[in-house]
Amino acid sequence: MEQLASALGTVVVGVLACVAYFYGSNWLLDRVFPANAATPEGGIRNLRMAHAVRPWLFLGPALLALGLYLVYPAIDSIRLSLYNSDSTQFVGLDNYVWLWFDAGFRQSMFNNMLWLIFVPAMSTFFGLVIAALTDRIWWGNIAKSLIFMPMAISFIGASIIWKFVYEYRGEGSAQIGIVNAIVEALGGDPQAWITIPFWNNFFLMIILVWIQTGFAMVILSAALRGIPEETIEAATIDGANGVQIFFFIMVPQIWKTIAVVWTTITITVLKVFDIVFAMTNGQWDTQVLANYMYDWMFRGGGDFGRGATIAVVIMLLVVPIMIWNIRSATADTKGH
């Protein structure tokens, strides 16, 4: 409880400090460059100076935090990837060479590629289908709300939920995991699903699909609603059926949104760590890059060089999407 009090205290102090900073610095600026200076020219010059400085006062704390917590570490990670395990000795590209021939890394890359294909594809597909279907029924919003719900659940909570779904009990005892119960009811043999190499990757991916479908659904649902009514009416008059309208009239009109959903989920997938960490910790051939990086970061006292190298690889995979995002955002803000 004392702890909570200190947290609330911090909130108050932090907010007051922010207010004091913004208010105080603005006040100071107006004193240093007063608009009503001795001469009119002086006044104008002062106004201009204040005008030039003020944006940086507004931006100051944000730039400081962004610089310290994102920009500086990103650059430092690249530097550290060229150093040895405790960052004391420059080793050039040794870490990258090691990575290239490392079996664990290759497996992580392979699995990550599976994740990158399966999760965005399935989430977008289900999201689109659910968005289209729920638009037609009166309880659509309730359905959407329920499918959206897993978004609020932590990856680790989701992992427990699904571990219970996949739970396996040995021969002879009743299966308490629903998947194995169904398999048994259908006459199959229960399996310890998450220990079956290769396929277990998909059982882990299903967890992320379960979480991300709601996101895809919400965005795509809004896009579907934005489609001009006339295009659909015209197709109906021409005799197109529901499925044809969906695939040939509606989907082409929301390609851009589908791409946005796809790339956003791709980013999430590249950073996926908790699910693999909690479900298998990379055992049974399920390793992925983010977990592998964490592993090296702390393994045997920590190998910061190799950990940073894997982080740089993750970053490189993100860069194309980053550039694409920046370009379209810049195009959007032009003229404002």
Add this chain to the structure above:
Amino acid sequence: MISGSNTKSPLLWVVHLSVFLLVLLWTLPTIGLFVSSLRDKDQLAVSGWWTALLSSEQNEIGRAHGPDAQVLKDGLYVISGNILQEEGKKGTLIAFGWRAQEPAAFKAGETADLGKDGKMTVNSDGSYEISQPTEWTGSRGKRIFFTIETPPIFTLDNYREVLTAEGIGQSFVNSLTVTIPSTIIPILIAAFAAYALAWMHFPGRAVLIAVVVGLLVVPLQMSLIPLLRLYNGVGSFFGVPAKTYLGIWLAHTGFGLPLAIYLLRNYIAELPREIIESARVDGASHFDIFVKIILPLSFPALASFAIFQFLWVWNDLLVAMVFLGNTEDQLVLTGRLREMLGSRGGNWEILTASAFITIIVPLGVFFTLQRYLVRGLLAGSVKGG
């Protein structure tokens, strides 16, 4: 949006059915967790949660009292007792047997023939009587196989246990301690920056906006090692612990800022130009405009971001594992769950109850403030693309 002619299609029931199935598929895992967390732990361990409302049957083995408990009654040596009490089982005994091959050969209340004039009777309340004309010898009692039927038991015991004995209660407080400042502090910082990026003119503005958009997708992994080194360095330089709440508050603030600035800038930039310009003409300073006009008007965007940040910080595991210790007063809920998966992997009554406690807060936030969450998602990604 889909035209009216479609709605009357005879295939509408197919739509209803498929949506229903999809919803079922999406909610069943969570329902299973919730139902299980309320079940008696013995039942949970032996039967699926979907049978929670049915009576469950369990096969058990027990041992009667040994020969030293025998009494001579009407020329028979009798051993009696209550197998359910002795084995600590609850429920109704429905069948029993005395041989492993036929563990449920006799119904409760029947008398089994043990051979050599030996008899065994076990009743539904668990009381038993074993008798034979000659004295019992040996040191151990006879084995009794029995089947009990227990009515469904729902209980809050699991929650009571995890909140006290398993330390979930303490972790709950720790999670709140991390989350509240980490959610509120970035908002103010981001709002000022967003205003500057939206309404002030200065060289380099376009570049800064591009940088923020770029930082949106920078993986957290890039920051971990340098920041860990930095924190360790600062810690040893000043002789303070490297893993502190202050450290994680600041880290979450930094990581949350790109989204905060981006969401708020988009929203603030869309506010009507006339309002801001007329205030300028009236002689209001940027500071006044921001505090008196922008902040109140951008409440929906502030709320959207606050929800995102709250969910993200509350659900975060990675940042907490790197920047906080795993001592009792620093272990957050996600970290505790992770630890339990290792140490309590088979105790589903503990895991399900703990997991439900950790997801109840974000679910509450989600269902009450869903409107803002959806709005934020739409603003954050559609335009961002």
